[in-house]
Amino acid sequence: MRAAPLFMATLCGCVIDPLVFKSKAERRNLDCYRLPEAEAAARFPGQVPPPPAKEIAGPTTDVLVCSKRYLEPDERKARDEAILSSLSQQVNELTESAGALAPPGARWHVDAFYPSAPVAQKIAVAARTTLAERGLVVSDRVPLLAAGDVSVLAAMLPTEAYPTGCARAFATDVLSGDDVFLALMIVDPKETLLHGGLCVRGGWRWLP
Amino acid sequence: MTRALALLSCALPLAVLADEKADLRDRQLELLRAEVAGEVQHQAAELLDELVYGWTQKPPFDVDTAVVLAGVSVPVSLGTGLEAYLENHVAGLLTKNRATHVQLVHCPACSAWVVHSGAKGTVVSRGFDDPESLTQAGVASGSKHALFLDFEAEGSSLVLRARVTTLDKTLAIVAARTLTTATSAPAMLRDGERLTSVAEARKQYLEALGGRGLFLVPVRFGVRSFGPGTQTSFNATPFLWVSVGLEAAFSQARAWTASINAGFSWLLQSHVAVMAQGRLARLLSGSTTSLTWPDLYGFVGAGVMFAQGRGVLVFRNTNPTIDEIFNLNTNNEPRTTLGILTIGLELRVKNRISLIGFLETLPALETTDNIGNVLDLGFIRFQSFGVEVSFCF
Numbered sequence: 001m002r003a004a005p006l007f008m009a010t011l012c013g014c015v016i017d018p019l020v021f022k023s024k025a026e027r028r029n030l031d032c033y034r035l036p037e038a039e040a041a042a043r044f045p046g047q048v049p050p051p052p053a054k055e056i057a058g059p060t061t062d063v064l065v066c067s068k069r070y071l072e073p074d075e076r077k078a079r080d081e082a083i084l085s086s087l088s089q090q091v092n093e094l095t096e097s098a099g100a101l102a103p104p105g106a107r108w109h110v111d112a113f114y115p116s117a118p119v120a121q122k123i124a125v126a127a128r129t130t131l132a133e134r135g136l137v138v139s140d141r142v143p144l145l146a147a148g149d150v151s152v153l154a155a156m157l158p159t160e161a162y163p164t165g166c167a168r169a170f171a172t173d174v175l176s177g178d179d180v181f182l183a184l185m186i187v188d189p190k191e192t193l194l195h196g197g198l199c200v201r202g203g204w205r206w207l208p
Numbered sequence: 209m210t211r212a213l214a215l216l217s218c219a220l221p222l223a224v225l226a227d228e229k230a231d232l233r234d235r236q237l238e239l240l241r242a243e244v245a246g247e248v249q250h251q252a253a254e255l256l257d258e259l260v261y262g263w264t265q266k267p268p269f270d271v272d273t274a275v276v277l278a279g280v281s282v283p284v285s286l287g288t289g290l291e292a293y294l295e296n297h298v299a300g301l302l303t304k305n306r307a308t309h310v311q312l313v314h315c316p317a318c319s320a321w322v323v324h325s326g327a328k329g330t331v332v333s334r335g336f337d338d339p340e341s342l343t344q345a346g347v348a349s350g351s352k353h354a355l356f357l358d359f360e361a362e363g364s365s366l367v368l369r370a371r372v373t374t375l376d377k378t379l380a381i382v383a384a385r386t387l388t389t390a391t392s393a394p395a396m397l398r399d400g401e402r403l404t405s406v407a408e409a410r411k412q413y414l415e416a417l418g419g420r421g422l423f424l425v426p427v428r429f430g431v432r433s434f435g436p437g438t439q440t441s442f443n444a445t446p447f448l449w450v451s452v453g454l455e456a457a458f459s460q461a462r463a464w465t466a467s468i469n470a471g472f473s474w475l476l477q478s479h480v481a482v483m484a485q486g487r488l489a490r491l492l493s494g495s496t497t498s499l500t501w502p503d504l505y506g507f508v509g510a511g512v513m514f515a516q517g518r519g520v521l522v523f524r525n526t527n528p529t530i531d532e533i534f535n536l537n538t539n540n541e542p543r544t545t546l547g548i549l550t551i552g553l554e555l556r557v558k559n560r561i562s563l564i565g566f567l568e569t570l571p572a573l574e575t576t577d578n579i580g581n582v583l584d585l586g587f588i589r590f591q592s593f594g595v596e597v598s599f600c601f
Binding site: 030031067068069070071075076080084085086087088107116118119121122125126128129130132133137138139140141142144 | 248281283284285286331337356358360361362363364365366367369370371373377378379380381383384385386388
C-alpha cells in the first residue's frame with residue numbers, strides 16, 4: 001500500500017536519489033520535507049549515513065525525505081480527497097474560531113453537512129475530538145429536527161437554511177440555552193473548503 | 209618487514225569491504241522493515257499501541273471501568289477487513305494492559321440499528337447513539353461508556369481520533385485524543401504484551417539492528433557432578449569447566465542454533481581434562497527471540513572428554529586400589545576417554561548472558577558401579593548433571 005520513505009541527499013550523493021526515476025504523476029503523490037543530515041541519519045540508520053564529524057558542528061547537508069500518500073489520487077473522489085487531506089488543519093482553524101465565539105461552560109454539539117455521509121461523519125468526529133481535547137464540554141449527541149422541519153429546510157438555500165434550522169432547533173427545545181451547536185459544511189458542491197457556523201440560543205453566526 | 213606491510217595492505221581493503229557489506233545489509237534490512245512497517249495496517253496498529261500506552265501512563269478512569277467498543281472506522285475507501293483487524297488489536301491491547309482501567313465488554317445490540325418510537329416521533333439509530341432505547345429494550349450491556357476509534361488518511365499521515373463517551377442521555381465525551389503518525393517514520397511494531405514508549409521501542413530496534421549477527425562466541429563457566437557409586441564410597445570429584453566456542457544461528461529469529469565448544473578442567477592433584485562438544489538448540493519460548501524477555505532453549509549435544517589424573521580412577525569398571533590412589537608417579541597417571549550425550553535447557557537474556565542446566569549420559573560408564581545414576585528414565589540413564597553460566601560475545 002505505502003512505499004518506504006524515499007531519500008535524496010542534496011550534496012553528499014551517498015544515497016541513491018529515487019525521485020529521478022519517478023514520473024510526474026508519482027511525484028505528485030509524494031509528501032516531502034527536509035531534515036538535517038545528522039537527524040536523518042539518526043532516524044533512518046542504514047539508509048542515511050552519518051555526517052562527517054566536522055560537519056556536525058558546522059554547516060550541514062539537508063536530506064529530503066519523501067513519503068507516498070496512503071491512498072492513490074484516484075482511490076477517492078477528488079473533493080473528498082481534498083477535504084480529508086486537510087481535515088485536521090481545517091477543523092483546527094474552524095474550532096478555534098468557534099471556541100472564541102461561544103459562551104464559556106456551554107455544552108457543545110457538532111454535526112457536519114456534506115454530500116457523502118462517511119466523509120461528513122469524519123468531519124464531525126474530527127471537530128468533536130478537537131473540541132474535547134481542548135477541555136470543552138462536548139456531547140456526541142446530534143440535535144435532530146423533526147422530519148417536517150428538515151423537508152422545509154432542504155428546499156431553502158444554504159445561506160437561509162442554517163440560520164432557520166438554528167432558530168427552529170432552539171424554538172422546539174432540541175437545543176437549550178446551555179447548548180452550542182457547531183455545524184461544518186460545504187456551501188457550494190464544487191468547493192473543497194469547509195465552512196463553519198455557530199448556533200447559540202437560536203442565533204446563527206457564520207465563522208470567519 | 210616487507211611481508212608485514214604487504215599483508216597489511218591486503219587486510220585493509222578487506223576490512224573496508226566487510227564494512228561496506230555490513231552497511232549495505234543494514235540499508236537493505238531497514239528498507240525492508242520500513243516497507244512492511246509503513247503499511248497502513250501497521251501504522252494504524254502503531255497508533256493504537258501509542259493510545260493504549262498513553263492510557264497506561266495516564267488512565268482515562270481512576271478505577272476499572274466497563275467500556276463498549278462502539279465503533280472502529282477506517283479511512284474512507286478502505287475496507288472492513290481493516291476494521292476487524294483493528295478491533296481485534298485494540299481488544300488484545302486492552303486485555304493485556306490492565307493499567308488502562310478500560311475493561312471491554314460485549315454489547316452486540318449497541319452497534320445494531322434500533323428503532324425507537326416515543327412522544328416526539330420514531331427514531332432510527334445505532335444503539336450507542338440512543339442509549340435510552342437500549343435501556344428500554346433491556347439489552348444494555350451494563351457498561352456506561354463507549355469507545356469510538358476513527359482513523360483517517362490525511363495525505364501521508366494517518367490520524368487516529370479516539371473518544372470515550374458516556375452511555376446516557378447526554379452522550380458526553382469524557383476522554384478524547386488525537387494521534388498522528390510521524391511523517392514517513394515506519395511503525396515501531398511494538399509488543400502488545402508489554403508496551404513501551406516509542407523512544408524505548410526505537411532503542412530496542414537499534415540495539416537489535418546492531419547486535420543481530422548470526423554468529424556468537426559463548427564463553428561458559430560450569431560444573432559437572434557425577435552420580436555416587438553404588439558399591440563404593442569413593443565418588444567422582446565434581447569437574448569445574450571453562451569452555452569457549454562458536455555458535456551459529458540458522459536465521460535472524462535464532463529459533464535454531466548450533467554450537468561447538470572446547471572445554472578445559474583442572475583440579476590440583478585430581479585431574480586435567482579437555483572436552484569437545486557440539487550442541488543443537490531449539491527456541492522453546494516462541495518462534496523468535498525476544499528483545500525484552502528471556503528466551504528458553506532446549507538442546508541436545510554430543511561430545512568427547514579426555515581426562516588424566518587420579519581423579520579419573522572412578523571412571524572405570526573396576527574399583528580403584530590403594531596403590532592407584534596413592535600413586536604419585538605423574539608418568540603413570542590413569543587416563544580415560546569418554547563419550548557424552550547431553551540434553552538440557554538454556555535460559556538466555558538478549559543473546560548475552562545465559563544460565564544452562566543439563567543432564568548427561570556416559571554410555572561407557574553404564575555398567576560401572578563407581579558412577580551411579582542421577583536420573584533413570586528406564587530407556588536412558590543419566591550419570592552426570594551440571595550447570596553453566598554463559599557469556600556471549
